[in-house]
Amino acid sequence: MTSTNMNCQLIPAPEILRQYIRYYSIIDFRDCQAAEKSVKCFADRYPRLVVREPGQSTVTRREDNIQLPGSYLSGIDTKATEYQVRGEYAHIGASFYPQALKVFFNIDCCELVDQTVDLSLFIPAGTLEKICEVQTPQEKIAQLNQFFVNRLNQTKFEDKVINDIIHRDAESGNFRVGKYLNRYEISERSLERKFSESIGVSPKTYLRIIRFEQALELVLCKYYPHLSEVAHYLQYTDQSHFIKEFKQFSGYQPVLFQRQERLGNESAAFLMRETD
Numbered sequence: 001m002t003s004t005n006m007n008c009q010l011i012p013a014p015e016i017l018r019q020y021i022r023y024y025s026i027i028d029f030r031d032c033q034a035a036e037k038s039v040k041c042f043a044d045r046y047p048r049l050v051v052r053e054p055g056q057s058t059v060t061r062r063e064d065n066i067q068l069p070g071s072y073l074s075g076i077d078t079k080a081t082e083y084q085v086r087g088e089y090a091h092i093g094a095s096f097y098p099q100a101l102k103v104f105f106n107i108d109c110c111e112l113v114d115q116t117v118d119l120s121l122f123i124p125a126g127t128l129e130k131i132c133e134v135q136t137p138q139e140k141i142a143q144l145n146q147f148f149v150n151r152l153n154q155t156k157f158e159d160k161v162i163n164d165i166i167h168r169d170a171e172s173g174n175f176r177v178g179k180y181l182n183r184y185e186i187s188e189r190s191l192e193r194k195f196s197e198s199i200g201v202s203p204k205t206y207l208r209i210i211r212f213e214q215a216l217e218l219v220l221c222k223y224y225p226h227l228s229e230v231a232h233y234l235q236y237t238d239q240s241h242f243i244k245e246f247k248q249f250s251g252y253q254p255v256l257f258q259r260q261e262r263l264g265n266e267s268a269a270f271l272m273r274e275t276d
Helices: 100-105 125-133 137-154 160-168 178-184 188-198 203-221 227-233 239-250 254-259
Strands: 007-011 021-028 036-041 048-051 058-061 072-074 081-086 090-096 116-118 262-266 269-273
Touching: 007 137, 007 262, 021 137, 048 125, 048 137, 090 100, 090 137, 100 137, 125 137, 160 178, 160 188, 178 188, 188 203, 203 227, 203 239, 203 254, 227 239, 227 254, 239 254
Parallel strands: none
Antiparallel strands: 007 021, 021 090, 036 081, 036 269, 048 072, 048 090, 058 081, 072 116, 262 269
């Protein structure tokens, strides 16, 4: 989305990469008037890669006051996390489908759940330097495309069951794990292993996050005037169950989230204005 305070341009990945990369993003909120900005990241099933120029603004995780690396890779988020941004901010990002981390970086995705790790541990120093050295966002994205295509050509891992789960019916509205066991004629233990390696979380947690993301969209657009209708539509046990799970994944009760001053967002990361 684009707002007067935060500019977010989404760039589609080339056809060869679209099974693994949702899009690239060019984020810029250097014109935002707030000296300190709060970025609140909610539970999100999509891992991401972020490249920032050296010496830009500082980004600090509020819960432990740890400063994020300039460029980083992060896995699926299963909880809400708040970051404080000081100074001007801009980055180039890639939003992945969950299995992309296994394909591109040959790691078990469970290792990166709720983690933000320096990108230099995953991309050769020379390649990362080239990405940072080129001037325009489009040139940086071209460098990333080349890197990912090369990695894709070298990969020996691809789980067709996981690929099918991610792309076939993730938005279907059926939030029961049993649908996977029946469709793929697979044991629950085997499915758990596949999810741990290629997605990072259990099937149940994955489906809970999908349901939360759908709830977040409905809360934002206010399509239903009452929360009980959202709860019923998304098959929560009751309204209390819905509110509890929404707060677990976002840090807010739904009504309080609707009242927040949001300056912009990309996926489940929301730029908020700092208030006293």
